[in-house]
Amino acid sequence: MKIETTKILSSFIFKHIDSKEFEEWIYSNENLEDELGNELYLELVSINFKDKDAYSKVIDLLEDRINLGSLHKSEIIELINQIDKKTIHPLKGISKLHRLAELGYLFLGRIDLIGNFGEQGKSLVHILDASMDKESQWSKLNQIDSNFIVDLKVIKNKLENGSIKLTGESETYQFIGKQYKFKE
Numbered sequence: 001m002k003i004e005t006t007k008i009l010s011s012f013i014f015k016h017i018d019s020k021e022f023e024e025w026i027y028s029n030e031n032l033e034d035e036l037g038n039e040l041y042l043e044l045v046s047i048n049f050k051d052k053d054a055y056s057k058v059i060d061l062l063e064d065r066i067n068l069g070s071l072h073k074s075e076i077i078e079l080i081n082q083i084d085k086k087t088i089h090p091l092k093g094i095s096k097l098h099r100l101a102e103l104g105y106l107f108l109g110r111i112d113l114i115g116n117f118g119e120q121g122k123s124l125v126h127i128l129d130a131s132m133d134k135e136s137q138w139s140k141l142n143q144i145d146s147n148f149i150v151d152l153k154v155i156k157n158k159l160e161n162g163s164i165k166l167t168g169e170s171e172t173y174q175f176i177g178k179q180y181k182f183k184e
Contacts, residue, residue: 001065009062010071015055022058023049040065069168072180073159076100076108080156084149090137091128093167104179107164112150113144158184 012022026032026044033041040061047057079096082088100119101108109115127144128137141148158164167181 002031004037005029005032006066006071009066010075012055013062013066013068013071014058014075019049019054036065044113067168068170068180069166071162072100072103072105076105077156077159080152083152086134086138089134090141104170104177105166105182107155107158107182107184111145111148111155113141113148162181 008017008022008025011017012019017025023158036044043061044058047054051057076097079088079093079100083090083093094113094117097108097114101114128140132140155164161165163184165183167183169181170178171181172178
């Protein structure tokens with residue numbers, strides 16, 4: 001599968017593009033059937049993307065064909081890079097990392113700002129005032145947790161050197177849903 005195709009598929013999986021945009025891409029990609037194979041392609045184009053279950057159906061089709069561990073790893077590293085360079089809004093970056101932690105990557109939740117984001121960490125939303133410019137927000141975040149970016153870089157290094165390996169495997173639990181596995 002071409003890297004461009006993998007990126008679009010992962011963009012849909014990670015909800016970076018919506019169903020309408022994904023469906024338009026499917027029908028406009030002339031080589032998609034060759035890349036995916038006739039059977040998978042036909043299953044994909046038979047999905048009604050207006051259906052509320054469309055996302056789950058796509059995941060079910062593609063999950064075994066895409067290395068989600070590798071894609072999650074890329075997403076985490078990219079988010080850490082954006083946070084390190086301060087090219088992403090602080091709350092948006094932390095929120096995305098928190099979402100990944102909730103998918104089962106609990107090593108991210110060991111960093112208080114990420115792990116507590118859904119609980120008492122909601123106060124972070126009030127501390128970072130919307131009227132503050134981005135630099136002021138990053139400065140305030142640094143006051144709250146001066147080791148935040150350093151801790152993220154440690155995780156990035158562990159992902160890159162294989163100390164933390166995202167397996168791509170998952171298990172579904174009754175109350176928390178699908179949880180992806182990692183080895184540390």
